[in-house]
Amino acid sequence: MPTTLEDHSAPSAHEQIVALLPWRANGTLSPAETARVEQHLAACPDCRAELAQCQALAAAVQDNTASWQPAPGSFERLMAQINQLEAKPAPVKPRPPTLFQRIQDWFGATPNPIRWTLGLESLAVAALLFFVLLPGLPTATNYETLSTGPAPTVASGHRLRLVFSESATIGEIQRLLQDIDGHIIAGPTALGVYTVALPATGQSEQSLANTLTSLRARSQVRLAEAIPDGGVP
Numbered sequence: 001m002p003t004t005l006e007d008h009s010a011p012s013a014h015e016q017i018v019a020l021l022p023w024r025a026n027g028t029l030s031p032a033e034t035a036r037v038e039q040h041l042a043a044c045p046d047c048r049a050e051l052a053q054c055q056a057l058a059a060a061v062q063d064n065t066a067s068w069q070p071a072p073g074s075f076e077r078l079m080a081q082i083n084q085l086e087a088k089p090a091p092v093k094p095r096p097p098t099l100f101q102r103i104q105d106w107f108g109a110t111p112n113p114i115r116w117t118l119g120l121e122s123l124a125v126a127a128l129l130f131f132v133l134l135p136g137l138p139t140a141t142n143y144e145t146l147s148t149g150p151a152p153t154v155a156s157g158h159r160l161r162l163v164f165s166e167s168a169t170i171g172e173i174q175r176l177l178q179d180i181d182g183h184i185i186a187g188p189t190a191l192g193v194y195t196v197a198l199p200a201t202g203q204s205e206q207s208l209a210n211t212l213t214s215l216r217a218r219s220q221v222r223l224a225e226a227i228p229d230g231g232v233p
Helices: 013-025 031-041 045-067 074-087 099-108 112-133 170-179 205-216
Strands: 156-164 183-186 193-199 221-227
Touching: 013 031, 013 045, 031 045, 156 205, 205 221
Parallel strands: none
Antiparallel strands: 156 193, 156 221, 183 193
16 A cells, blocks of 8 residues: 655644634634634634633733723823923024125125225225215216217318227327317217317418328227318218
8 A cells, every 4th residue: 555645834724723712712713714613623622622712812801901090190191291292482583684684794705805805895886876865966967978078269271070099098099189289079979980170370281281291190099081061070
């Protein structure tokens, strides 16, 4: 007769019933499982004793759960702790620094040479705003240009149209006018054209041509032409 190996890994019928006893004690088995357990209990006193212990343990757990109540005064202590937490002042958030404080902090962190330079520039700007905004002071319309100021008393001779280069300074323009004995009588126009009058004495046509040639050779002059008699300046 061949020998067969027993499968020791599979639980026996008794072990399966023992695993179901806790569920039989709390009444959660299906009808089929309940019938199977009852059939086994009828012939197994060990399982009946195990079931009795499971039922006693379940009854003790239910009694402790039903009879548990919080200790006297625990609710009052809990509410007192909550009130204490609510009474604590909320942390005060620091206010953001104002613009003046930021400028002051930045100015304090600046090296001394740069600080003095900025201070002098600030004083210059403040003085400029003071003179511009202070009532009663002369307005910006009282400035003088090259074409304002007292005109020479000599009678005017030929007149010229001059356009100076953008790089020409006021000093260079004034020296140029002195060289030709001329003075500005109008301008500048929207296109930057000045009208210059020459003295009447000693201004022949040849002298006028020489003056134009000299002006056109200057780097400070972009345009130089004579205005015909009766022409528009």
